[in-house]
Amino acid sequence: MSDLMKVSSNPHVRSKVTTSNIMLCVVIALLPAAGFGVYHFGLRALLHIGITVATCVLSELIYELMMRKPVTVTDLSAVVTGLLLAMNLPVSAPWWMGMIGGMFAIIVVKMLFGGLGQNFMNPALGARCFLLIAFTSQMTNFAYDAVTGPTPLAQLRAGELTNNTVFDMIIGNTQGTIGETSMIALVIGACFLIIMGVIDLRIPGSYIISFVIFLILFGEKHLDMSYIAAQIAGGGLILGAFFMATDYVTRPITKKGQYLYGIFLGVMTGIFRLYGASAEGVSYAIILGNLLVPLIEKITMPKPFGKGGEHS
Amino acid sequence: MGKLTFHGGIHPYDGKELSKDKPIKAVLPKGDLVYPLSQHIGAPAVPIVKKGDHVLTGQKIAEAAGFVSAPIYATVSGTVKAIEPRRVVTGSNVESIVIENDGKYDEIEYQKPAPLENLSKEEIIALVREAGVVGMGGAGFPTHVKLSPKEPEKIEYVIANCAECEPYLTSDYRRMIEEPEKLIGGLNVMLQLFDNAKGILAVEDNKPDCIAKLKRLTMNNPRITVKGLKTKYPQGAERQLIYATTRRAIDSTKLPSDVGCIVDNVDTVVAIYHAVVEGKPLMNRIVTVTGDAIADPRNFIVRIGTNYHELVEEAGGFKKDPVKIISGGPMMGFGIFDLDVPTTKTASALLCMTRDDVSRWEPTACINCGRCVEVCPGRVVPSRLADDANRGDEEAFLSHNGMECCACGCCSYVCPAKRPLTQSIKSMRSIVLANKKKK
Numbered sequence: 082m083s084d085l086m087k088v089s090s091n092p093h094v095r096s097k098v099t100t101s102n103i104m105l106c107v108v109i110a111l112l113p114a115a116g117f118g119v120y121h122f123g124l125r126a127l128l129h130i131g132i133t134v135a136t137c138v139l140s141e142l143i144y145e146l147m148m149r150k151p152v153t154v155t156d157l158s159a160v161v162t163g164l165l166l167a168m169n170l171p172v173s174a175p176w177w178m179g180m181i182g183g184m185f186a187i188i189v190v191k192m193l194f195g196g197l198g199q200n201f202m203n204p205a206l207g208a209r210c211f212l213l214i215a216f217t218s219q220m221t222n223f224a225y226d227a228v229t230g231p232t233p234l235a236q237l238r239a240g241e242l243t244n245n246t247v248f249d250m251i252i253g254n255t256q257g258t259i260g261e262t263s264m265i266a267l268v269i270g271a272c273f274l275i276i277m278g279v280i281d282l283r284i285p286g287s288y289i290i291s292f293v294i295f296l297i298l299f300g301e302k303h304l305d306m307s308y309i310a311a312q313i314a315g316g317g318l319i320l321g322a323f324f325m326a327t328d329y330v331t332r333p334i335t336k337k338g339q340y341l342y343g344i345f346l347g348v349m350t351g352i353f354r355l356y357g358a359s360a361e362g363v364s365y366a367i368i369l370g371n372l373l374v375p376l377i378e379k380i381t382m383p384k385p386f387g388k389g390g391e392h393s
Numbered sequence: 394m395g396k397l398t399f400h401g402g403i404h405p406y407d408g409k410e411l412s413k414d415k416p417i418k419a420v421l422p423k424g425d426l427v428y429p430l431s432q433h434i435g436a437p438a439v440p441i442v443k444k445g446d447h448v449l450t451g452q453k454i455a456e457a458a459g460f461v462s463a464p465i466y467a468t469v470s471g472t473v474k475a476i477e478p479r480r481v482v483t484g485s486n487v488e489s490i491v492i493e494n495d496g497k498y499d500e501i502e503y504q505k506p507a508p509l510e511n512l513s514k515e516e517i518i519a520l521v522r523e524a525g526v527v528g529m530g531g532a533g534f535p536t537h538v539k540l541s542p543k544e545p546e547k548i549e550y551v552i553a554n555c556a557e558c559e560p561y562l563t564s565d566y567r568r569m570i571e572e573p574e575k576l577i578g579g580l581n582v583m584l585q586l587f588d589n590a591k592g593i594l595a596v597e598d599n600k601p602d603c604i605a606k607l608k609r610l611t612m613n614n615p616r617i618t619v620k621g622l623k624t625k626y627p628q629g630a631e632r633q634l635i636y637a638t639t640r641r642a643i644d645s646t647k648l649p650s651d652v653g654c655i656v657d658n659v660d661t662v663v664a665i666y667h668a669v670v671e672g673k674p675l676m677n678r679i680v681t682v683t684g685d686a687i688a689d690p691r692n693f694i695v696r697i698g699t700n701y702h703e704l705v706e707e708a709g710g711f712k713k714d715p716v717k718i719i720s721g722g723p724m725m726g727f728g729i730f731d732l733d734v735p736t737t738k739t740a741s742a743l744l745c746m747t748r749d750d751v752s753r754w755e756p757t758a759c760i761n762c763g764r765c766v767e768v769c770p771g772r773v774v775p776s777r778l779a780d781d782a783n784r785g786d787e788e789a790f791l792s793h794n795g796m797e798c799c800a801c802g803c804c805s806y807v808c809p810a811k812r813p814l815t816q817s818i819k820s821m822r823s824i825v826l827a828n829k830k831k832k
Binding site (some may be wrong): 085086087088089090091093094096098099100102103157158168196197198199200222224281329330332334336382383384385386387388390392393 | 399400403405406464483528555560582632633636642644645647684697716717718719723724725726727728729730731746749750751752754757759760761762763766769770772773774776777781788794797800802805807808809810811813815816819
């Protein structure tokens, strides 16, 4: 052994967790809900998923090649963005919608701000909101089995009782975007992420609880359980709370900040849903929350050990 | 009540099964012995021998150069071959005394001190100082300085750090199993210095046999208690250990004695015992030679100054080609580029691995996952501090409490982007400290 050994600063061991295996976990966790979307809405849903994922990965690859930057598509973050974006599209959207959305998500929201880790807004949500504004009618047209129908939230909004049972909403037998309808499939995915240590309950928990409290206080039905259940299960709340509000890059890194962020999202979602122009509010609440992250982090910097931070 | 512990920390693969059941074996050095004059924090020792002098085992060869310094003793008999710079584990060259071993191990007569109860506090501290005892857990802080706090009557706890939270290390474990009476004896010596103090033997609960043994041996000693700690790295970090055992928390600006605590690790306490009860200077230490590249991982009692090559040979040599060799544990040890360095007072292990995790992955962009925040025992935000450090932004670094980092390495360990967070923060801390000195 005449060769010199490798040297480095301590520590000399690393955990097995890498960015790409975290992203792989998220992809796996999204599969039940995406699979349900395909089962429920038909093969057209699969077409959307394929288009958005391919667009996101290719956009990142081509951008990096053109800019002569290291290619990072193997970290799978673009796959996650593509999958999330497809899950946020209505199945009846034209096929090119996912393409435009995917390019906007990756190039405008992510790469122009410096790539993975530097974007200040969740790329998939940024793209969804862009599409909602640019193509409002296509993005809010929920046709399913060739019948255009209202989503449970839209019905609640119109002051009607939703004609879906709570059971339907939990299973996902309702109108909505490709990936948001099945609460049970989303929760299975979320449990997987929690077990794998990818996410925790701080943000989803404080988000959903504060949203429910807001509804009880200000909603027209107050404590009506079926109304609250419809609000939780009937829209994009579960998808948003577990898979998009928890996006590492665009949520606060501090523990206290995460609770604060969750509460802010809950309140904003409540305001948008009760008083806003559209029935949904999760996407706008989260991207608004994204913008406040630097501020939230600034006021929630932890106290270090020995200066009061040792107890938490 | 929950287990005694702190917030944060990690559970890396501990590798202790490789060597934990191997009894301590003495190693007799064959080649030259090298004694760096600076193997402690503080002023380097001053040589009191010159080239050509004949020395005996146990003879003082370098004198402490001030209060924060420690003398050095020859650990073999032989001839002083040179006093010249030699490479040490950190990679730098340090002025060292080189002794050619004559293989006879002729030893000086040690003067046995008076019985402990007849010694005054000053005499005890003088004996510790004269024996060249320093913190053998890795820091190398002269022990007599630690034992001389401003207000000794305010010391309430003397804590023997028996956590051994570093993966792979089993030297403290073997010492506790094989010579627990010396550990307890050393703690008794320390308690003699502090009238109002209680002794704590703080052991991680992955060593239930040690806990049982120490409990049995201290049963009738009202001043000493054994405390089992949750097994978690860095349970043995000084501040975290004090918090786990006493619920007192200090930041980087304070010393353990500010909250009435004195902490020393197992080998140091045993060295105190040797110095004060047997009158012997610090001449050897236990080194775990281990890792998946080593044929026969073992625990050795090694004479200070012994070349690392000889330790590897004693452990059966390499069974596979090593890729990374670490002096110390994998979390806080020093990576060394070859084995031609001497064992010093602070060398707890020699770890030879066939894989290098650090060069295996290229660092990538931070995804803000917050794992570093979860595990940081200093409760700071390592990813932010590393950013501040990489930008050279001293002001932001300080305002984000960068000086509270203890360089334990947990953040780098968990980082999924494989960013060298600890390294960045450590470098910035040295820059800040250097700038402070200039002012």
